[in-house]
Amino acid sequence: MNKTDEVIQKYYNPFEYASPFRNGAEPESIRERYERIPTAIYPTASEAVKIVAKEVANLITSKAQKGEMCVLGLATGSSPIPFYKELVRMHKEEGLSFKNVVTFNLDEYYPMEPTAKQSYVRFMNENLFDHIDILPENVNIPDGTLPVDKVTDFCKKYDAKIDSYGGLDLQVLGIGRTGHIGFNEPGSLLNSPTRMVSLDPLTRFDAASDFGGEENVPRKAITMGVASIMKAKRIVLFAWGDAKAEIIRKAVEGPVSEQIPTTFLQLHPNTNILCDFGAAMELTRVKHPWLVGSCVWHPRLIRKAVVWLCQELGKPILKLTDADYREHGLSELLEEYGYASTVNIKVFNDLQHTISGWPGGKPNADDATRPERALPFPKKVVIFSPHPDDDVISMGGTFARLINQGHDVHVAYQVSGNIAVFDDYALRFLDFLRDVQHIYHIKDFDASSIYNNAQSIIANRKPGDADSDALKMLKGAIRRGEARAACRYLGLDEAHVHFLDLPFYETGKVKKSPKTQADVDIVKNLLQELQPHQIYAAGDLADPHGTHKVCIETIIEACKQLKNEAWFKDCRIWLYRGAWMEWDLDMVDMAVPLSPEEVKIKRLAIYRHQSQKDMVPFPGKDPREFWQRSEDRNHATADLYDKLGMAEYQAIECFVRYDHFI
Incomplete structure (x- = not known):
């Protein structure tokens, strides 16, 4: 298999990312042209986090050799979990020590007990701190138990404590669908300090599943401010999965805006975003690479470009002209195929051959251009x-x-x-069983007892608690x-x-x-x-x-x-x-x-x-x-x-x- 075939095969595979650019043709100036934050794309999160974990390990070791503390800003949520797993592995298998590390977490819900299932204290303990040798006194997380009149003073002291260590050496971030970093929601200012904030409705909606319903999600949180984050000497942001694609595009390629606080990172001199293909799929170099550099024009990329051109112009494939291609950054396709009509017919036939009313294959038919083979039949x-x-x-x-x-x-x-399955919906079925027992005079089955037991379990269950085994089986x-x-x-x-x-x-x-x-x-x-x-x-x-x-x-x-x-x-x-x-x-x-x-x-x-x-x-x-x-x-x-x-x-x-x- 030659190099081009390898690129084509990887491009067919929706679970791997392969650059569509010719060797040496991907411009180094992507950041200046489209991407305003340096962004690296990896096939998987596990591969990406190894790069950052190695960097952090070297930083910790270098600081330890100088007798200095390494100051890390840490995040919660699903994005940094693979990173924490890799740090734990390095501690257990490679002897990486965290005794000279001081950590400051970004945020915590308010109010929130540290032992609650949704607490970020508990999250950090379960995913990192309980598995490494960091000193407890070096762990700093916003306190969700403070009286409200004590919060402002706590926040000032939190920022002052970070400053007392000379600032954060490296800050790890995730990104929310509102574009928040920490809990700095839309409307946050560049100079905002650590403070109490009101959570955006979308943020609360996204957290609903952790709390057993949106009504149980706290409306406020304590968050490290944008100004505190921007003081970090280095910032690394993780983003995984298709759901983050649109906000990553806005953060990386859009203008700096208070409505998308992540865009403030464009102003930071040492920030990198690491994402997988899913999170990167809306970036110009992935979605429209022909606008960025010279491409390997395999069939799928040709189809992608032509479909895009049709949508831009509101034209069907066979009506596209040479001028249409040239005026929309696709001259390279004409150079390779000569005329628009040649490309048009190629893509038209390519797309037409995807259509099939016989998903299992059509028996006794020529299957040369059909997506599924005719035999065996039936399958x-x-x-x-x-x-x-x-x-x-x-x-x-x-x-x-x-x-x-x-x-x-x-x-x-x-x-x-x-x-x-909603609890009430499950109870309806048990209620139905009570009537069945009564109608058919079934004596060996106590439906009322089962109903009352389930109702008691549901009534006494706290938000976020798991269902009992019996309730799980019923649902x-x-x-x-x-x-x-x-x-x-x-x-x-x-x-x-x-x-x-x-x-x-x-x-x-x-x-x-x-x-x-x-x-x-x-x-x-x-x-x-x-x-x-x-x-x-x-x-x-x-x-x-x-x-x-x-x-x-x-x-x-x-x-x-x-x-x-x-x-x-x-x-x-x-x-x-x-x-x-x-x-x-x-x-x-x-x-x-x-x-x-x-x-x-x-x-x-x-x-x-x-x-x-x-x-x-x-x-x-x-x-x-x-x-x-x-x-x-x-x-x-x-x-x-x-x-x-x-x-x-x-x-x-x-x-x-x-x-x-x-």
Whole structure:
């Protein structure tokens, strides 16, 4: 495989980042032209944090040799967790000592007891301090227990204490969706000191799952000020995942603004942002690299550029002219292919060939330009669904089409989804059992006692506490029943419905356990038993609660361990996206069009998940119901194909082929 082929293969893979630029052609002046903060992109968070952890280790060691204290500013939230894990590893395996380290944390909710589950004191102890040899007296975290009239004085002393050490040697930051750093929300000033602040509604909404509901999230916090952060000698900001992409673009490429406090970092002389591909996907060099430098024009990048040009001009593909390309930074494509018409026809045919009404392959047909092979037919198909409704939400039309076209379809629900059932909804089922017992005079089953016990548990549970095992099982049973109902509606044999209940999920809380080989083995055993020709899986890394990410990683690891099996060599993996967003058109390998009737069938299958209708405990930032998000997304994709000059369809579901095992 030559270098260009390697770039192409990596670009096809949505889980890895490869530069689209020709060797030596990526300008060093990106920062001056687009990016106002130096930004590095890594394939994974674990790779990125190793760079910073090594830098911090060298700083600590260098300071220790001089008999000096190393002063670190630390952050909480999900972004720095991989960094803390690497520091702990370096302490345990490489002997890195933290005895000469002083830390100052950015913030704490107010009011907040240090032992509370949501406390940042507890967070830091669990993720870092309890696992290293830092001296307790060298740990500084804002005090969420102070009387309100003592807070201002505490904040002044907090800043003064930082100054007494000569300032922060290095400050670690994450970034919130409002663009806050620490809890410096929109409207914070560049000269703002450490202080008490009111939390933005979006920040409180994002924290709702940790507190068992938005109503339980504190409205205030104590935060290190922007001025205190900007005094740090060095600043490193971490950002992971698609959900951070838009705010990273604004922070890095937008103007300095009090409405996005992270943009103040553009004024700092020694700041770096480290992000993965998901968080970087809205940056110009990733989204529109032809505007930045000379590119390797592989088919996907050509498609990406032409689709963008069509959207910029409001033209279909076949109407683009040479002038259109030249006036929008795409002269290099004309130099390579000669004329706009040549590029237009190439991309038009490329996109047209993604459309297929036969997701399992069309028998007795020439499959040379079809996304899925004709044989074998029928195929054995496994649809993996992270939660018990992602299958119908994201690919319900394709699901129904595969069954109707005669394929041997199985669906595997990876997690129980029990935390996404309201307490009151669960009690309704127990209430129903009380009536059933009364109607049928069932004496050996005490439904009233079970109901009263569950009601007592719910009434006495504190915000953020896990459900009892019995309540978890009840809520899981509700989700199972809904999944079976949806499958029955689509015509799937109940024997083909598999509930995996992966262990990583079963904490009863939003925060999950790490993935282990036990999770992988459950997936691997099912695949080995069924030996499918097609695997459909949710490739959605933007799930705000992380379950989708762990689920797809579990499937990929299982496939890695099975890749030498004879059956696996004839298996294709198709990735759909969850309820949060759709694949960009440049990545799509198969587009399955849906008729108006099929859209209705999909909607009614989603309706079977009644516990998730009207309102769910963790809806994300989108207020629409799942069926609405799904239909709007599928209609928008069909509309985009139409505007590009393709046939007009009611709706389209999209898939990316994952061929990293080839």
